[in-house]
Amino acid sequence: MSVRVIVGAQWGDEGKGKIVDLLGTESDVVARFQGGANAGHTVVVNDAQFILHLIPSGILHPDVTCYIGNGVVIDPAEVLREIDFLEKKGVHVRNRLFISGYAHVILPYHQILDKKKERDPNLFLGTTGRGIGPAYVDKVDRIGIRMIDLLNEDVLREKISLNLQLKADQLAGQEINRDVMVAEYLQFGEQLRANVADISVLLNKDIKAGKNVLLEGAQGTLLDVDFGTYPFVTSSNPSVGSACSGLGIGPTNIDSVIGVFKAYTTRVGEGPFPTEFDEEFAKRVRSWGNEFGATTGRPRRCGWFDAVLARYSARINGLTGLAITKLDVLDQFGTIRICTGYQIEGEFVENLLTDRQTISRVEPVYEEMPGWQQPTSDIREFEKLSREAQNYVKKIEELIEVPVTLISVGSERKQTIICE
Numbered sequence: 180m181s182v183r184v185i186v187g188a189q190w191g192d193e194g195k196g197k198i199v200d201l202l203g204t205e206s207d208v209v210a211r212f213q214g215g216a217n218a219g220h221t222v223v224v225n226d227a228q229f230i231l232h233l234i235p236s237g238i239l240h241p242d243v244t245c246y247i248g249n250g251v252v253i254d255p256a257e258v259l260r261e262i263d264f265l266e267k268k269g270v271h272v273r274n275r276l277f278i279s280g281y282a283h284v285i286l287p288y289h290q291i292l293d294k295k296k297e298r299d300p301n302l303f304l305g306t307t308g309r310g311i312g313p314a315y316v317d318k319v320d321r322i323g324i325r326m327i328d329l330l331n332e333d334v335l336r337e338k339i340s341l342n343l344q345l346k347a348d349q350l351a352g353q354e355i356n357r358d359v360m361v362a363e364y365l366q367f368g369e370q371l372r373a374n375v376a377d378i379s380v381l382l383n384k385d386i387k388a389g390k391n392v393l394l395e396g397a398q399g400t401l402l403d404v405d406f407g408t409y410p411f412v413t414s415s416n417p418s419v420g421s422a423c424s425g426l427g428i429g430p431t432n433i434d435s436v437i438g439v440f441k442a443y444t445t446r447v448g449e450g451p452f453p454t455e456f457d458e459e460f461a462k463r464v465r466s467w468g469n470e471f472g473a474t475t476g477r478p479r480r481c482g483w484f485d486a487v488l489a490r491y492s493a494r495i496n497g498l499t500g501l502a503i504t505k506l507d508v509l510d511q512f513g514t515i516r517i518c519t520g521y522q523i524e525g526e527f528v529e530n531l532l533t534d535r536q537t538i539s540r541v542e543p544v545y546e547e548m549p550g551w552q553q554p555t556s557d558i559r560e561f562e563k564l565s566r567e568a569q570n571y572v573k574k575i576e577e578l579i580e581v582p583v584t585l586i587s588v589g590s591e592r593k594q595t596i597i598c599e
């Protein structure tokens with residue numbers, strides 16, 4: 180038995196969906212602990228592509244039970260869309276997906292407020308527009324609406340009324356009909372009633388029973404509202420801490436924490452990015468790596484692997500293993516750069532400070548390595564990689580001081596090198 184956590188260790192989009200799907204083969208339970216439908220986890224199985232925003236990608240294994248924890252913000256319409264999509268593809272979901280009654284719900288006004296804020300040039304962050312920030316604001320402000328509230332008409336009506344009243348100024352000019360909203364969300368509640376549960380109780384029982392459990396993070400550590408490049412972050416904690424607070428388990432239950440890194444770096448939306456490529460080169464890498472957001476379709480910004488940020492992520496998450504994804508995207512590079520340190524005005528910076536002013540001033544120090552310029556997608560053993568590719572992976576391992584346990588060389592489940 181084991182309880183493993185998978186976290187994104189960069190700015191999200193590291194390929195966690197594939198890793199969770201892969202490790203799902205050895206799991207009984209997969210649980211999601213934060214974020215919302217801002218995530219987009221892409222999994223390719225037998226040439227069929229599945230993009231899931233809320234349901235854990237472990238659902239693609241027929242014997243796996245999936246949980247969505249209290250730390251996640253739920254768009255019920257999206258959950259129902261995903262259930263429908265999966266059921267149409269022959270994946271049975273209803274009897275093995277459970278959602279915390281304490282998870283907060285995203286309502287239409289959260290999306291309106293998110294988009295409105297994004298239209299203000301002083302507040303623009305490049306969010307996904309899914310209402311994530313405003314929903315977490317309501318949670319912390321103690322006026323949020325939770326999944327259990329969708330099961331009680333009086334409570335739901337009262338809470339929606341209160342929210343519309345409190346937000347009246349911000350929502351002025353918007354067409355919002357309270358009664359229609361109440362009816363729609365009650366209907367969502369009815370459709371999901373059988374799937375709402377106390378996830379903390381279920382998960383602790385599973386752990387006690389010795390089941391193999393995988394806890395799935397969304398986004399990445401550098402988008403963490405506490406530890407990321409604030410304010411250009413999401414509104415939750417994608418780092419390991421919320422695996423506990425977002426599911427209702429204790430930290431002593433966790434056996435290992437795997438950080439997923441892309442073999443280079445990407446980010447979507449605004450914010451500092453020290454190792455970013457120039458646009459000409461980014462365009463090429465974007466097309467090789469299909470670097471377009473799974474949720475918004477936006478082109479991702481691309482850059483070299485940044486070992487300073489990676490070491491930082493390893494520290495915040497107490498990583499015990501690394502999964503390196505998209506190594507094959509580097510197959511065509513003649514020379515590969517890896518950022519090994521930062522300087523500010525000629526002074527070496529040892530510990531990364533993620534505040535906006537500091538990180539936007541750093542100059543990356545690079546080490547150059549020869550590329551391998553041969554395909555890696557059909558390779559399944561580390562020793563069969565060319566010496567240059569092996570050296571690149573070993574360099575990452577050496578710089579982060581955490582062992583690489585898995586390398587992904589393509590989007591298919593089988594395109595994987597297990598290093599353990």
Ligand code: IMP
Nearest residue numbers: 191192217218305306307412413447448
């Ligand atoms: P929000 O989470 O929609 O509020 O967006 C805040 C920031 O996080 C923006 O820069 C988004 O592009 C980024 N973001 C949110 N979710 C993801 C994700 O799943 N992958 C990558 N970036 C994300």
